[in-house]
Amino acid sequence: MVQAPLSTFSKSSIDLLPEKSPLQQRLDSLVEQIITGYRIDRDEALALTEIEGQENILLLCSAADRVRQACCGNTVDLCSIINIKSGNCSENCGFCSQSAHHPGENVPIYGLKTSDEILAQAKAAEEAGAKRFCLVSQGKGLKHNSPKSSEFDQILDTVRRIIDETNIKPCCALGEVSVEQAQELRAAGVTRYNHNLESSEQFFPNIVTTHQWSDRTATIKNLKAAGIQACSGGIIGMGESWEDRIDLALSLRELEVESVPVNLLSPRKGTPLGDVPQLNPYEALKAIAIFRLTLPEQIIRYAGGREAVMGELQHLGLKAGINAMLVGHYLTTMGQPAEQDRAMLESLGLQGGEAPIPGSFEG
Numbered sequence: 421m422v423q424a425p426l427s428t429f430s431k432s433s434i435d436l437l438p439e440k441s442p443l444q445q446r447l448d449s450l451v452e453q454i455i456t457g458y459r460i461d462r463d464e465a466l467a468l469t470e471i472e473g474q475e476n477i478l479l480l481c482s483a484a485d486r487v488r489q490a491c492c493g494n495t496v497d498l499c500s501i502i503n504i505k506s507g508n509c510s511e512n513c514g515f516c517s518q519s520a521h522h523p524g525e526n527v528p529i530y531g532l533k534t535s536d537e538i539l540a541q542a543k544a545a546e547e548a549g550a551k552r553f554c555l556v557s558q559g560k561g562l563k564h565n566s567p568k569s570s571e572f573d574q575i576l577d578t579v580r581r582i583i584d585e586t587n588i589k590p591c592c593a594l595g596e597v598s599v600e601q602a603q604e605l606r607a608a609g610v611t612r613y614n615h616n617l618e619s620s621e622q623f624f625p626n627i628v629t630t631h632q633w634s635d636r637t638a639t640i641k642n643l644k645a646a647g648i649q650a651c652s653g654g655i656i657g658m659g660e661s662w663e664d665r666i667d668l669a670l671s672l673r674e675l676e677v678e679s680v681p682v683n684l685l686s687p688r689k690g691t692p693l694g695d696v697p698q699l700n701p702y703e704a705l706k707a708i709a710i711f712r713l714t715l716p717e718q719i720i721r722y723a724g725g726r727e728a729v730m731g732e733l734q735h736l737g738l739k740a741g742i743n744a745m746l747v748g749h750y751l752t753t754m755g756q757p758a759e760q761d762r763a764m765l766e767s768l769g770l771q772g773g774e775a776p777i778p779g780s781f782e783g
Contacts, residue, residue, distance in 0.1 A: 443476055447483040454716050455490045459673070462666060468710050469662040477706050481740035484709035488741050490783060491716045496765055497679070497744035497775035499552040499591070499721070500545035504575070505532045509558040513618070514627040514692035515655055515685060518558045521630075522691050532557070532571050535578040539585060546588040548758035550747055551774040553582065554591040554614055554651075560631060561595035561639075572601065576608040583609045589774075591651065596631075596639045602646035613643045614651040616681065620667035623660045627693070640675050649777060650677040653723065656707045657685035657699035665707055669714040678777045679744065680718050682708055684725030699725075701733045705740050712741025717778035719744045735764055743775050 440448070454460070460468075471480050507529030512521040542553045555575060562572040575594065582590040592605060593614035605613065617636050618624065624633040640650045652675070654668045672680055684704050687694050711720055721744035722737055730737060747758050765772055 441479075443471070444479055447479060450713070451483050451486050454487050454713060459716075460714060462670060465666045465669065465710060465714050466663065468713065469666065469706070471706065474702055477702050477709075478736075480709045481705055481736065484712035484741035485739045487712055487716050488720075488743055491781060492719070492743045492775060493781055493783060494770050495743070495773040495775050496738070496770050497552070497719050497721065498550045498747050498761075498772045499554060499744065500541075500548065500550035500748040501554040501556050501593075501746060502533075502538060502541045502545075503528075503558075504538055504555050505557040505559070505571075506530050507558065511560055511630045512628060515618075515658060515688075517688040517691050519691070532574060535574065535581055538578050539581055542582045542586050542588055542590070545748060546586050548748060549762060549772050550588060550758075551772075552589045552591050552612065553586075554593055555579070556593040556614070557595065559595050561597060562601075572604075576604060579605075579608045579610055593651075596635055597642055599642045599645065602642045602648060606646045606648050610648060612649040612651050612679065614679075614681065615639045615643070616653050616655075616683075617668060617671060618654045619658065619660055620664035621671070622667065623658075623664040626660075627658055637671075637675065640677065644676070649679065650675065651679035651681060651721075652677045653679075653681035653683065653721070655683040655685050655724075656704060657696065657725075657729070658693055659696055666710070666714070669711050672718070673715055676778075678719060679721060680711065680715060681721040681723035681746070682711060682742075683723040684729040686725040686728040699729050701730050701736075704729055705733075705736055708737055708742060709740045717781070719775045719777065721745060735768060738764070738768055738770060 468480065471477060507518050507527055508520045509518045510520060512519050517523065517527045538555060545553045579590045582588065590610060591612040591614060592610050615636060617633065619627060621633045640652055643650050652672060656665065684699055685693065685696065687696050687698065720742055722742050723746050726734055726737065745761060747761050762772060
């Protein structure tokens with residue numbers, strides 16, 4: 421249909437066109453700048469945190485969605501995870517029910533699963549539509565060439581089997597890794613590794629004291645030096661401030677991580693954060709949108725807590741900057757059926773697959 425020239429409209433019809441609010445104009449301008457290469461600074465990101473009210477937050481989400489479309493496209497990265505070793509963790513992360521310092525209720529405890537068990541779940545994840553499959557182990561990190569433990573070598577062998585016997589891409593989350601371990605993981609075929617910063621450097625000691633934030637950044641640098649993509653994000657809703665959330669996003673940008681899982685705290689009984697009030701879904705949406713505007717090209721992933729926190733509003737996250745999801749079950753909690761996730765994507769005009777890493781999307 422040919423658009424009529426503006427001169428054919430009467431003044432009265434022009435008066436009926438809705439006038440954009442100052443906030444909408446400001447966001448429109450920001451979106452255009454970001455799409456053309458501008459990166460917002462800390463003060464600009466903090467200014468976005470002052471946006472309040474559901475209607476205005478949805479405007480912010482719409483702006484983030486336009487950035488997502490322009491910088492990443494409409495493919496939603498689908499990944500599934502498996503807890504290959506559970507419970508009795510030596511670390512005291514306050515949000516985690518696997519810690520030996522504060523075990524949560526009804527958390528399973530078991531040693532390293534067999535290669536056959538892990539492979540069977542990799543095949544099931546592939547059948548469910550996942551493109552990546554992450555092997556997750558509790559603990560600070562697996563020993564390298566240890567005479568007391570061969571677990572690291574067992575995992576490398578399992579990674580090779582997954583590559584040989586499926587079309588799904590294996591990832592790992594095994595805690596801290598040295599330069600040598602990162603190189604061995606890459607040689608085995610691991611192309612992406614998860615190691616979350618969890619929070620800002622300033623807030624980190626409030627949730628973990630058995631290791632340092634700098635230990636986590638060191639592992640990310642080791643991974644990237646070995647040619648492995650870094651999957652690193654954090655948890656929203658632990659009692660951190662908006663400043664902490666912005667600093668986390670900026671740290672991830674500085675580290676040039678490729679994938680950013682955004683977990684929404686679902687408090688677990690028995691943990692130090694078990695009584696923290698559950699996050700409001702619109703606060704979660706605002707955080708997701710600001711992460712997208714700060715990290716325009718990164719893969720930003722709906723991770724743990726999306727079902728519990730977002731409920732019937734889950735789909736709004738996928739229109740607020742999200743372009744990736746964990747599908748299936750989590751480490752110690754159940755996820756929703758994969759077919760439900762696929763139906764949600766289809767209803768939004770999105771397709772599951774493997775999202776482009778930063779710098780690779782050609783719109």
